[in-house]
Amino acid sequence: MDEKNDFTPSILYGLCNWCGTGGSETAGALHLQYAENIRPFRVPCTGAIDPVYILRALIEGADGFAVSGCHPGDCHFDQGNYRARRRVAVLKTLLDTFGLDTERVWLRWVGHGEGKRFADTVNEFNDHIKNMGKNPLSQRRDT
Amino acid sequence: MQTLFDSRMTMADFIAALFDKLEVAGVAAITKLPSGEKTAYTLLADKDDIEDCVPYFPAMPANAARAVSKLTREAPPSKQVAVFLRPCELRALTELVKIKQALLDNLFIISFDCAGVFPFQEISLSDEAKLKAYRDAVADGKNCEGIRPVCNACTRFVPEGADIAISFIGRGLDEPLALSFPSEKGKEAAKILGLDSSDNVETSPALETLAEARKKAEGELTKKIEETLAGTDGLISVFDKCISCHACSYACPICYCKNCYFDSQTFEYFPESYFARMGEKGALRLPVDRVLFHLGRLSHMSLSCVACGMCEDVCPVNIPVAQIFKTAGTRAQALFDYIPGKNPDEPLPLLTYAETELEEFED
Numbered sequence: 180m181d182e183k184n185d186f187t188p189s190i191l192y193g194l195c196n197w198c199g200t201g202g203s204e205t206a207g208a209l210h211l212q213y214a215e216n217i218r219p220f221r222v223p224c225t226g227a228i229d230p231v232y233i234l235r236a237l238i239e240g241a242d243g244f245a246v247s248g249c250h251p252g253d254c255h256f257d258q259g260n261y262r263a264r265r266r267v268a269v270l271k272t273l274l275d276t277f278g279l280d281t282e283r284v285w286l287r288w289v290g291h292g293e294g295k296r297f298a299d300t301v302n303e304f305n306d307h308i309k310n311m312g313k314n315p316l317s318q319r320r321d322t
Numbered sequence: 323m324q325t326l327f328d329s330r331m332t333m334a335d336f337i338a339a340l341f342d343k344l345e346v347a348g349v350a351a352i353t354k355l356p357s358g359e360k361t362a363y364t365l366l367a368d369k370d371d372i373e374d375c376v377p378y379f380p381a382m383p384a385n386a387a388r389a390v391s392k393l394t395r396e397a398p399p400s401k402q403v404a405v406f407l408r409p410c411e412l413r414a415l416t417e418l419v420k421i422k423q424a425l426l427d428n429l430f431i432i433s434f435d436c437a438g439v440f441p442f443q444e445i446s447l448s449d450e451a452k453l454k455a456y457r458d459a460v461a462d463g464k465n466c467e468g469i470r471p472v473c474n475a476c477t478r479f480v481p482e483g484a485d486i487a488i489s490f491i492g493r494g495l496d497e498p499l500a501l502s503f504p505s506e507k508g509k510e511a512a513k514i515l516g517l518d519s520s521d522n523v524e525t526s527p528a529l530e531t532l533a534e535a536r537k538k539a540e541g542e543l544t545k546k547i548e549e550t551l552a553g554t555d556g557l558i559s560v561f562d563k564c565i566s567c568h569a570c571s572y573a574c575p576i577c578y579c580k581n582c583y584f585d586s587q588t589f590e591y592f593p594e595s596y597f598a599r600m601g602e603k604g605a606l607r608l609p610v611d612r613v614l615f616h617l618g619r620l621s622h623m624s625l626s627c628v629a630c631g632m633c634e635d636v637c638p639v640n641i642p643v644a645q646i647f648k649t650a651g652t653r654a655q656a657l658f659d660y661i662p663g664k665n666p667d668e669p670l671p672l673l674t675y676a677e678t679e680l681e682e683f684e685d
């Protein structure tokens with residue numbers, strides 16, 4: 180294992196109340212294993228995730244931030260996930276303007292029954308962040 | 323391009339005509355202050371103060387859209403009020419109308435093609451050399467030296483959506499006013515002012531030349547800012563001087579929230595929180611959340627940023643805030659082909675969506 184991969188990334192995973200967390204429950208019911216270093220948290224809807232939460236996590240110590248919610252068309256509130264997609268697009272564009280890693284933020288739809296997709300997403304994102312290495316922004320003391 | 327009419331009126335005649343012929347109850351414009359040095363955006367009630375009224379004076383003491391928002395937010399004025407707005411101020415006002423912070427009823431909007439303004443601290447009524455250079459630059463349709471960097475790189479300097487638009491560039495500030503009347507309300511006014519096709523004049527070719535110069539300057543500004551910002555080091559060093567005064571957000575016409583999220587209780591922490599953060603990093607710069615404030619503010623308002631430059635004017639430590647916000651804002655707006663303030667009927671991008679779009683941002 181090279182030096183870059185030799186760390187346990189700190190990862191936050193914002194899950195919507197209806198589908199994202201449902202996916203994690205299904206993964207649990209199916210006894211699927213996934214990386215233990217992610218910190219999932221529940222939000223009412225992906226549309227409720229203000230980009231400031233993501234920015235704050237990335238500045239204060241997170242190496243990656245993933246967001247999962249209902250597939251387009253399935254939002255419990257009809258349009259929350261469409262709005263989340265626009266917010267994430269703006270956030271990633273801003274990060275790109277500032278020369279920061281846009282790939283530290285992932286948006287992936289996970290349905291209630293998609294336990295495997297949930298576990299796969301966690302593992303894939305974990306490996307992806309391990310490959311990217313530590314988040315340089317979160318290491319800074321002078322933000 | 324709108325048809326341009328030679329009004330044969332000076333600015334004072336024009337303002338008098340607003341009161342006498344168009345029967346407005348007030349005129350809001352940049353006006354000389356009694357000190358004789360500075361100017362302020364002022365609401366005038368009658369013709370007596372016309373001589374002090376200098377709508378084109380190259381300073382922006384505050385983004386006038388904020389003033390108009392205050393004037394109209396609770397209820398539309400009962401009488402017609404004429405408001406002079408620079409093109410960026412007009413765009414800001416349109417954005418404020420979209421977020422229900424201003425009303426256009428009973429407003430008579432007058433705008434003009436804008437040659438830019440000097441940093442507010444650096445221009446006074448007595449700066450004759452600077453003002454002469456500015457007058458010459460307007461008459462020649464060139465960028466004046468010393469105007470703010472975002473003005474120098476502003477490509478949307480011709481007003482959109484005004485009732486009456488005055489054309490200065492290529493003609494000069496002291497020539498009789500050349501007017502165009504883009505709106506229905508404006509066309510009515512043209513009839514009342516007695517202007518018809520016999521008064522038509524040509525649009526100055528200087529507008530095109532200036533537009534090209536501005537476009538070039540915009541490219542240079544974007545390149546410079548992107549180089550300055552590049553990566554974590556660039557980002558942090560550019561905001562290194564920030565003292566977290568949040569003046570940029572108070573001066574911003576788009577940041578209308580009375581209780582800004584970044585001034586809220588969310589950002590008041592218990593000592594344990596500071597210790598925890600200090601422990602993680604070994605040291606913690608105070609006050610905290612400086613970079614978060616700027617990035618977060620961008621995530622909230624960049625889609626509506628009209629690049630008016632007020633944030634940079636008020637920054638006490640000279641961070642190029644407006645240049646950064648213009649650069650980042652333009653990128654974000656391009657995602658949705660959105661031009662803030664251009665079309666009052668176009669919803670804000672974050673308040674609408676399409677079912678199939680932006681799939682490249684999904685992972």
